[in-house]
Amino acid sequence: MTAPGLFVSFEGIDGSGKSTQARHLAESLRARGREVVLTREPGGSPGAEEIRALVLQGAPDRWSAETELLLFTAARRDHLERTIRPALASGQTVICDRFADSTRMYQGLRREDLRGTVDALHRLMIGLEPDLTFLIDMDPQAALTRAKARATAEERFEDFGLGLQQRLRAGFLALAREFPQRVVVIDGARAPEVVAAEIRASLDARHPA
Structure with a gap:
């Protein structure tokens, strides 16, 4: 039988460098x-990529937090069925730029009473957590400046401003304390190659090939 694969996610505020890492x-x-x-x-499968355009573009108030939660969960379910689970079942390593922790933060923090709903919907419709999550931590102002400099069409969450990014950073760090066996905090303010070397060493220590 093929051994189950390894599922690694990257999380962080906008502009933290997680996609690069x-x-x-x-x-x-x-x-x-x-x-x-x-x-x-959001994305990773054809249907989920279509939903990505809906949730990451447009005015900040385009969707309520509740509607966003349903859209992100629908995208994640399609991604899970069509990409993540088949790859893991065949023994591959899946590296995902954002997963459920982002929904816990972005939607759970926009409406603080939604965190329980986020977790309940995740258990019902997704039922999978990464084996290891790297949280790339960075100063919110520096990260937001970097994110806005990209000048892409997908800036809806950046347009909420610095206040949201500060709350998100605090929320992500609290999440790392909540799940210490899964979430590893990495200082993203250093040179990219230094950050990358620490991530590789951390992965090797926890999940040696």
């Missing part, structure tokens, strides 16, 4: 001979 880790593992699926949320 997810890509670096995928390249490093492939160089070692691992089969790797590098994916993202």
Whole structure:
């Protein structure tokens, strides 16, 4: 039988560098001979990519937090069925740029009473947590400046401003304390290659090939 694969997620506030680090880790593992699926949320499957355009573009008040929660969960379910579970079942390593922790933060924090709903819907419709999550931690002002400099069409959450990014950072750090066996906090303010080396060493220590 094929051994089950490894599921690694990257989390952090907008502009923290998590996407870059997810890509670096995928390249490093492939160089070692691992089969790797590098994916993202929202997205990662054709249907989920369509939902991505809905939730990441437009005015900040386009959707309520409740509607966002349903849209993100629908995208995640399609991603899970079509990309994540098949890859894990075949023994591949899945590296995902954001997963359920982002929904716990972005929607759970926008309406503080929604965290329980987020978790309940996750248990009902998703039922999977990463084996390991790297939280790339960064100063919110520096991260937001970096995120806005990208000047893409997907800036809806950045447009909520610095206050949300500060709350998100505090929320992500609290989440790391809530799930210490799964979430590893990485200082993202250093040179990308230094950050990447620490991530590889941390992965090797917890899940040696």
